[in-house]
Amino acid sequence: MPSEPRRAGKPPEGVDHGINFKKKLAHYKQEVQWRDIFLFLLAFRILNALSIRTFFQPDEYFQSLEPAWQMTFGSDSGAWITWEWQHRLRSSIHPAIFAAVYFIASKIATLLHFAPSYTAELLVAAPHVLQAISAALCDYYTAKLAEKLYGRGSNAAWATLALTVCSPWQWFCSSRTLSNCLETTLTISALFLWPWHRFRGFPRESEKQGDDSARSARAELRKLRLCLILAASASILRPTNLLIWLCLSTFAVLDGFNLCPYWNPVAWVKAPSATPSQTSKRELLLLVRESVLSLVLAISAFSDRLYYGVWTFPPYHFLHFNIAQSLAVFYGRNDWHYYLSQGIPLLLTTALPFGLLGLWQAIRQPLSSKKTTTSSQARADEIRYQLALTVVILVSTLSLISHKEVRFIYPLLPILHILASQPLATFFTSASSAQESKSEEHDNGSPNNLTPKQSTLRKGVPLYVLLFLNIAIAYYTTQVHQSGPLSVMAHLRQEHEKRNLAVSPASSLSTDSASDSDTFSTVGFLMPCHSTPWRSHLVYPNLHAWALGCEPPISLNPAERAVYVDEADRFYANPLEFLRTEMALIPRNKVYVDENITKAGNKNNVQKYWPQYLVFFEQAEPTLRTFFNDLAASKETRELYENISYRECWRTFNTHWHDDWRRKGDIVIWCRQRSH
Known part of the structure; x- marks a missing residue:
């Protein structure tokens, strides 16, 4: 019998296996590389956390460690419980995490028969070590999201990692036990898992690989669930974080991309010809209800019930006291331009020019060059556009509130680093070294538009000056x-x-x-x-x-x-x-x-x-x-x-x-x- 003719453009079977092997090997090497990067970030942030010798904000202690101390050692332990906790304005989840750390540390000290002075030092240091893990994850997912936007091994992706590691604000703040620090980590982790690839007109990976559609659907479902859980947790922790997700959800609806992946993967195996657009809004609501309402809210409500002794919803009390009753102004009023004149400059410090330029380019590019770019580049521009608009909307909204603090916009810093990285990479590397790469997209559907072949560092003197300034600022603010x-x-x-x-x-x-x-x-x-x-x-x-x-x-x-x-x-x-x-x-x-x-x-x-x-x-x-x-x-x-x-x-x-x-x-x- 004559053999079935091979489809045009499809490589021979042996060649196909060879290509798959090379892909798997490259993927494995990349995973090893990112594992090593995370281990470096973890060690770096632990050193960061244990070396800080300065005071920043009272909330670092009174809204996290003091309630945690009371949870662990009892109401007679001398913890100072502020009025916010007496009126149930705060979620107990954040201090409960540190309460677990205190409990474990005290048990270790008892088991190893530590002297009281050593036990005291352990109890002081333990929460900061835990926060260092959160800070390392923040750095890690900032760099991973940049890689998803700019491509594997791109100068901009490496520039993002350099920005977050060398950031004076990150060294000063990321390892502190503020709820804003955990909020920032949860936000950037959720942004990394957000289904950016499901924009209208952009094919989904499972559509291109029909044989693996069910497996891909399950993976996407897990990612989306985890994304929504992290986003909901950040919003429970800090209710103003909802603004970020309202922005992105609005963009999702307006852009017409299908936010919900396969609701039932088995159904897609039975009907492989179905398209993602057939997923109903009802299924999306069911997914949100399962992942957010049923899990995050249930855990939060149960934790608050244990701590406060009554059923309560702290985000409501938080908004009621601080906005409806305007009690936040009791702790100070700020000018409307505070976030523009002080907040963003403090966050970005020496990266401010690149951050502002990146913000402007991200807003301008999709409007001016959407029809002349490749599919991958258009997708990256669209994502950067949405991130930039989210920054603008959040800063504008929070500027309407009288009481302002720079840490309230801290969750925007990873986004600003990602937007600043491309102008930074363009300024400090040779433009001729960046060549257009026709390689395939990542497994997650992210663009791989620019892959540097032989990047050449230029303008070394300004770069070293900026690095010296960053080190000097970081040292002064954390040691002096x-x-x-x-x-x-x-x-x-x-x-x-x-x-x-x-x-x-x-x-x-x-x-x-x-x-x-x-x-x-x-x-x-x-x-x-x-x-x-x-x-x-x-x-x-x-x-x-x-x-x-x-x-x-x-x-x-x-x-x-x-x-x-x-x-x-x-x-x-x-x-x-x-x-x-x-x-x-x-x-x-x-x-x-x-x-x-x-x-x-x-x-x-x-x-x-x-x-x-x-x-x-x-x-x-x-x-x-x-x-x-x-x-x-x-x-x-x-x-x-x-x-x-x-x-x-x-x-x-x-x-x-x-x-x-x-x-x-x-x-x-x-x-x-x-x-x-």
């Missing part, structure tokens, strides 16, 4: 600027260990010894609220402390809110009057021990007692000297002065400058003198 808060907490913890661990080392980490008068220390912080970490760095439950509070006027009417002054503001408005009226000036030969000393930092209008250690910024030092000099000069208070006299016992550098006058200068510790 605002280094005092972490240094003072470490010093107080060590002083407590010297004074008390020799008395009762076995019970030092137990809440049973928290009120033992023989093994306690007391600290008072006369600083703006939340100027230092708290129990996550003090560690020991019998190291009692109080600090000035700044709870917002939640239960007051608008007229009362207008004249409301919190505890910290009362101190700085009239510090001498505050010390006379709101400190318990009771002569004692022994430092006062009472449960109020641990609660005073959490409540306003609770009279505070003079502690063993008084901590304040250098700016307040003249005021305190005046106060004690006045006490010594008065016959009525002279005896009292003898019982609460202080002297400077430690001082540390904090910053060369600060935009808050209350935080200027060194951080000083005065130690209480024992009466004779």
Whole structure:
């Protein structure tokens, strides 16, 4: 019988197997390369996390580590639970992750019989190591998404990796325990899994390989489910993250590409001629309901039920308090252009020119050259266009809110790095080295438009200058600027260990010894609220402390809110009057021990007692000297002065400058003198 004629354009069977083998080998080499890159990023970010010595935002501790500490060690452990948690504004999922880390670390310390000081160091470091893993994943998926856009081995893809690794902001912020950092990782991971290849007019991989359609459909379904789960988790964590996915979903609907892959892979085996456009909207809604509502919301609701003791939905309370009641403005108002004049420049630092140019090119190119480019290039331009518009829409929307912080737009940084990478690569590499490659597209359907053959680095001097500036900025912001808060907490913890661990080392980490008068220390912080970490760095439950509070006027009417002054503001408005009226000036030969000393930092209008250690910024030092000099000069208070006299016992550098006058200068510790 005559053999079946071979289809035109199809290679012989042996050649086909050879091509497949080469593809598999190339794919394996690429996987090994990316594995090595991730291991490097992981080691790099762990070093990053453990080397940070500076303070950034109170939320790094009070919205994550303090609730986590309470979850692990109990309500008597001395954790400071802020008003947001009392009014159920925050999802408990984020601190629950760190609570698990605290639990594991404490069990390891117990199992290995660590000394209390080593256990304390382990508990301080453990959350940051976990966050380093998240930071490494953020870097990894930023580079992977860039490879999907610009092609395997392209200069722009490598430039993206270099941008995220060398970014001063990433070194400064990515390994901190802020919810914004985890939000950023979840967002870029979901963006990598987003079905970019399903645009109208672009063929899907399973359509080109009919024999593997069912397998490809299952893989796409898994990716889309995971994408939606990650996106939903980021939105539960930070409700404003919904804006990103509303933008992309709107683009998906307007562009007419089929967001939902095969809902039932078995059905596609039975009907292989079916096309993706036949997937119904109902099936898409079912998928969203399964992956988002049934999983993410269920886990979130169950976690919040365990933590709060009642069924609640924190995103609603978050939006109600911060937007509907405008309580966010209690913590400051910013100009409408804050994100343009400060936010984006802080995120990009030295990459700002390339980021702005990349943003402009991404918006302009699809409109001007869509008909003259190849299919792969058009697809990459379309993706960059959607990412750029998402940046513009999110920044514009958040600019309408009075209270602004640069970390609120942190999830946009990976996108900005991806957009900046192409102008950066074009500027610093030889244009003649980039040649058009006709190689096949990736398995994920991403373009492989430009593959550098022999890239030549040019303009080396500007490149080295930028690299030096990045290193200098990263070093100054993580080792010098605002280094005092972490240094003072470490010093107080060590002083407590010297004074008390020799008395009762076995019970030092137990809440049973928290009120033992023989093994306690007391600290008072006369600083703006939340100027230092708290129990996550003090560690020991019998190291009692109080600090000035700044709870917002939640239960007051608008007229009362207008004249409301919190505890910290009362101190700085009239510090001498505050010390006379709101400190318990009771002569004692022994430092006062009472449960109020641990609660005073959490409540306003609770009279505070003079502690063993008084901590304040250098700016307040003249005021305190005046106060004690006045006490010594008065016959009525002279005896009292003898019982609460202080002297400077430690001082540390904090910053060369600060935009808050209350935080200027060194951080000083005065130690209480024992009466004779």
